[in-house]
Amino acid sequence: MSDLESHPEESLCEASGRPGPRAVFFPSREVPLGGVRGVTVFRSLPQRDLPTVGAWCFLDNFGSGSEAHPDGHDIDPHPHIGLQTVTWPLNGRIRHRDSVGSDVEIRPGQLNLMTSGRGIAHSEYRVAGHESGAGLQLWIALPRESAGVAPHFEQHRDLPEFKLDGLHAVVLIGSLAGHTSPATAYTPIVGADLNVDAGADLTxxxxxxFEHALLVIEGSITADGTEVTPGSLFYLGSDRTELPLTSGAGGHAILVGGEPFADDLVMWWNFVARSHEEIEDARNAWEAHDLVRFPDIEGHTPDQRIPAPPLPPLHLKPRKRRC
Incomplete structure (x- = not known):
């Protein structure tokens, strides 16, 4: 899953300082991505007043199907620059193929991490004969010094897990509670899957x-005295040494966090960069079928490539972070 909007907004995500321990809800929004597949997702990042949480700059919850497309969705070849994509399936299977030669299936409990660097293309398809995938896709912005790294792909099937007083946690990337993921990170960061048992009371x-945010996927979790349910990103700010968690009936959530990101970012379509010109160069390379920057994906034909939407007629304007 990626940003396939036909008219994506262009925005400047300004560098952020330490925000302090603030607790703010940001409603997720339903985003119809359009196209022949009719893909719809629930997007929690970026927000108008919260473009990033650490280096996390994008968070989509994608479903396993709809009335129009009950078998789910296939995402055709499309490009990325300046970011890492984190794919975390919740059910079903997803086939990932990319322009560095990867061709893998991913199942729940496994992590796909694709580093685009200066340029990569990929596709994500349902696996025939299996339930279509539902899950999360997140983007991690690469810092300036790593934005041009060579593209590469990792799949991690054995991630660190730990239990704590009614909590079962899987560390996707970074470190949490002394447990560190093998996934490659370019900034101080954390991403973790949290399952909280019914009746749990823990810290x-x-x-x-780090600044942190919590997205509840299913059930209900009370975080630091505030009930969090699906539909909103609960932003926690920074300067917290611990997070009290309780749950009456149990809940499933994703925790994301990291050091406040030091760079100003321009995000548009599937690109993360530092300027309008970088975005324009990447778009032009994709539209020109530049095989040096965006090689073809084996098994796909050129007519399957998703065309880039038109750039807006004006240069971007700063979007102030207010958290």
Whole structure:
């Protein structure tokens, strides 16, 4: 899953400082991505007043099908620059293929991490004969010094897990409570899958240098005295050494966090960059079928490539972070 909007907004995500321990809800929004597949997702990042949480700059919850497309959705070849994509399936299977030669299936409990660097193309398809995939896709912005790294792909099938007083956690990337993922990270960051048992009452240790946010996927979790249910991103700010968690009936959530991101970012369509010109160069390369920057994906024909939408007629304007 990627940003396939036909008219994506262009925005400047300004560098952020330490925000302090703030607790703010940001409603997820339903985003119809359009096209012949009719894909719809629930997007929690970026927000108008919260473009990033650490280096996390994009968070979509994608479903396993709709009335129009009950078998789910296939995402045809499309490009990325300047980011890492994190694919975390919740059910079903997804086939990932990309322009560096990867061709893998991913199942729940496994992590796909694709680093685009200067340029990569990929596709994500349902696997025939299996339930269509539902899950999360997140983007991690690459810092300036790593934005042009060679593209590469990782799949991690054995991620660190730990239990704590009614909590079962899987660390997708970064470190949490002394457990560190093998996934490659270019900034201080954390992403973790949290399953909280019914009746649980616990305290999760946090890195106070990080800002954090919690997205509940299913059920209900009370975080630091505030009930969190599906439909909103609960932003926690920074300077927290711990997070009290309780749940009456149980809940499933994703925790994301990291050091406040130091760079100003321009995000448009599937590109993360530092300027309008970088975005324009990447778009032109994709539209020109530049095989040096965006090689073809084996098994796909050129007519399957998703065309880039038109750039807006004006240069972008700053979007102030207000958290």
């Amino acid at each position: 999760l240790p946090l890195n106070p240098e």
